[in-house]
Amino acid sequence: MRRYGTSFQQTYRTLIAYVLLTFGAIVFGLPFFWMLSTSLKPIEDVFLLPIKWIPNPIKWNNYIEALTAVPFGRYFINSTKITLFSIIGHLISCTLAAYGFARIPFKGRDILFFLLLGTMMLPSQVTIIPLFIIFKQLGWVNTHLPLYIPSFFGGAFYIFLLRQYFMTIPTELEEAAIIDGCGYIRIFWDIYLPLSKNALITVVIFSFMGSWNDFFRPLIFINSPDKFTVPLGLAGFRSEMGNYWHYLMAASVVAVIPCILLYFFFQRYFIEGIALTGLKS
Amino acid sequence: MRLLRSKKFRINLVGYGFVLLSALGIFFFNLGPMLSSFYLSFCNYDIITPPKFIGLTNFYNILFNDKIFWKAFVNTVYYVGVSVPLRLLFAFLIAILLNQKIRGMGFYRTIFYLPTVTSGVAMALIWTWVLNPSFGIINMVLNFFGIQGPAWLGDPKWAMPGIILVALWQVGTQVVIFLSGLQNVPTQFYEAAEIDGAGSFRKHLFITIPLISPIFFFNLVIGIIQSFQVFDKVYIMTAGGPANATIVYVMYLYEKAFTWLQMGYGSALAWILFFIIMMLTLLQFKFSKWVYYEGGR
Numbered sequence: 133m134r135r136y137g138t139s140f141q142q143t144y145r146t147l148i149a150y151v152l153l154t155f156g157a158i159v160f161g162l163p164f165f166w167m168l169s170t171s172l173k174p175i176e177d178v179f180l181l182p183i184k185w186i187p188n189p190i191k192w193n194n195y196i197e198a199l200t201a202v203p204f205g206r207y208f209i210n211s212t213k214i215t216l217f218s219i220i221g222h223l224i225s226c227t228l229a230a231y232g233f234a235r236i237p238f239k240g241r242d243i244l245f246f247l248l249l250g251t252m253m254l255p256s257q258v259t260i261i262p263l264f265i266i267f268k269q270l271g272w273v274n275t276h277l278p279l280y281i282p283s284f285f286g287g288a289f290y291i292f293l294l295r296q297y298f299m300t301i302p303t304e305l306e307e308a309a310i311i312d313g314c315g316y317i318r319i320f321w322d323i324y325l326p327l328s329k330n331a332l333i334t335v336v337i338f339s340f341m342g343s344w345n346d347f348f349r350p351l352i353f354i355n356s357p358d359k360f361t362v363p364l365g366l367a368g369f370r371s372e373m374g375n376y377w378h379y380l381m382a383a384s385v386v387a388v389i390p391c392i393l394l395y396f397f398f399q400r401y402f403i404e405g406i407a408l409t410g411l412k413s
Numbered sequence: 414m415r416l417l418r419s420k421k422f423r424i425n426l427v428g429y430g431f432v433l434l435s436a437l438g439i440f441f442f443n444l445g446p447m448l449s450s451f452y453l454s455f456c457n458y459d460i461i462t463p464p465k466f467i468g469l470t471n472f473y474n475i476l477f478n479d480k481i482f483w484k485a486f487v488n489t490v491y492y493v494g495v496s497v498p499l500r501l502l503f504a505f506l507i508a509i510l511l512n513q514k515i516r517g518m519g520f521y522r523t524i525f526y527l528p529t530v531t532s533g534v535a536m537a538l539i540w541t542w543v544l545n546p547s548f549g550i551i552n553m554v555l556n557f558f559g560i561q562g563p564a565w566l567g568d569p570k571w572a573m574p575g576i577i578l579v580a581l582w583q584v585g586t587q588v589v590i591f592l593s594g595l596q597n598v599p600t601q602f603y604e605a606a607e608i609d610g611a612g613s614f615r616k617h618l619f620i621t622i623p624l625i626s627p628i629f630f631f632n633l634v635i636g637i638i639q640s641f642q643v644f645d646k647v648y649i650m651t652a653g654g655p656a657n658a659t660i661v662y663v664m665y666l667y668e669k670a671f672t673w674l675q676m677g678y679g680s681a682l683a684w685i686l687f688f689i690i691m692m693l694t695l696l697q698f699k700f701s702k703w704v705y706y707e708g709g710r
Contacts, residue, residue, distance in 0.1 A: 229435035238428025262446035285438025363534040
């Protein structure tokens with residue numbers, strides 16, 4: 133009797149959960165669906181009431197017209213280049229620093245680590261004005277350098293994440309290696325990096341998103357259209373295209389696709405990375 | 414003895430080698446700019462002529478002579494005050510739903526998380542279209558229920574609520590953080606409560622919420638810090654308009670520093686923002702008695 137009761141309750145709860153989840157998914161997914169639908173409509177159907185949800189006829193040409201109206205290919209190449217260099221920079225500087233902070237007891241380590249964590253508290257608005265002045269004096273304004281060079285000099289969040297991960301690797305491995313006569317560099321390269329594949333992928337993904345979706349810094353440092361990144365190009369496209377929503381949505385779809393693909397392939401790492409920051413703080 | 418010293422020396426050297434790049438980053442991209450921004454906030458500086466020290470004039474003007482600053486401040490407080498609690502509640506409810514052990518969960522998680530992983534500019538564009546007064550889906554739904562929808566981004570009263578709607582849609586990060594907390598709640602607690610006859614609602618109210626209160630706290634602190642710096646959405650959707658109805662703090666700072674090239678004034682704005690954020694964070698820590706830490710603190 134009791135068992136029947138609980139299983140009935142269980143089914144009832146599952147049903148409620150499904151109903152609520154489906155409702156939520158529709159609310160959350162609808163803007164995406166509408167973006168896709170608008171992007172494939174002929175212009176006269178865009179401003180049609182009641183709304184036509186399924187485009188008919190499907191106008192694939194919108195994409196070609198939108199992407200050739202402004203040099204989106206150029207923006208894509210620019211964004212790809214900046215993102216790639218940022219990731220490489222973060223991988224080099226952050227893995228090295230994380231290992232140093234995790235395993236080498238050098239003098240002043242704790243103070244430096246404390247300073248590093250302190251930089252996470254610093255809002256980027258405080259440093260952006262002097263950085264702009266510095267980069268202007270270096271002649272770097274309106275080049276891509278200010279957007280990726282800083283990542284070769286660390287990133288507090290990634291260093292913290294990698295350090296936490298490195299600390300979970302048992303030191304016995306290291307002690308064995310030291311008896312073997314390996315130095316710190318060898319240990320770092322031969323033991324820590326190969327064992328930290330998951331953490332490294334997490335860093336790559338977050339670095340990708342930070343760089344690919346960044347709008348504030350490109351807006352400040354870049355002003356000639358041939359150097360635009362995808363988000364900048366999209367913003368410029370908006371002021372140029374005004375009410376051509378089918379073109380704007382087509383461009384948005386293209387801008388959003390790399391992120392969605394990345395998410396599909398590396399879902400697990402997204403979740404782990406975020407969960408790690410949540411728990412450790 | 415000499416050997417020991419030289420070993421210590423070598424460890425230091427190797428250690429500095431490993432952290433060299435990041436240490437340079439801390440000093441040249443963070444602390445250095447931070448100090449010079451502090452100095453600039455007491456200066457008049459337009460990039461072309463050298464900075465001129467003017468004492469507290471910038472701060473005085475911001476606080477006592479700048480109506481737009483106060484407008485931006487009030488708008489930002491409005492945005493933070495409405496969006497942060499709503500997002501917390503929203504994220505928590507979604508996380509509870511996503512924590513059920515039912516089939517197809519991967520699909521649902523993806524849908525809720527997508528707005529967070531995609532570019533903020535694209536999201537803002539999509540929502541500008543969604544909120545279109547005549548052809549957007551929001552007003553179409555309202556119309557269906559016989560409600561005449563507002564002009565949203567074109568109406569000074571409704572522009573900010575429109576922007577807040579977008580923020581509510583981007584709760585993926587908070588959801589994931591809540592989820593990781595929920596998954597750490599030991600199941601014995603729920604089983605004990607079920608034996609005592611507690612329903613689903615009471616179980617969450619009396620067990621889940623106290624146990625994951627540290628996560629609530631974390632999400633609250635991070636949420637306030639991030640919302641105070643809202644920029645992308647506003648820049649794309651309204652550019653601060655109509656009639657400054659949505660001008661927010663960072664938007665105003667951006668305009669002062671990079672459109673009008675008032676770098677000293679902009680630095681002063683940045684430091685006031687920094688001060689506000691620090692104060693809010695400290696206050697929250699001071700009043701965080703409601704947070705339950707397992708095994709005391």
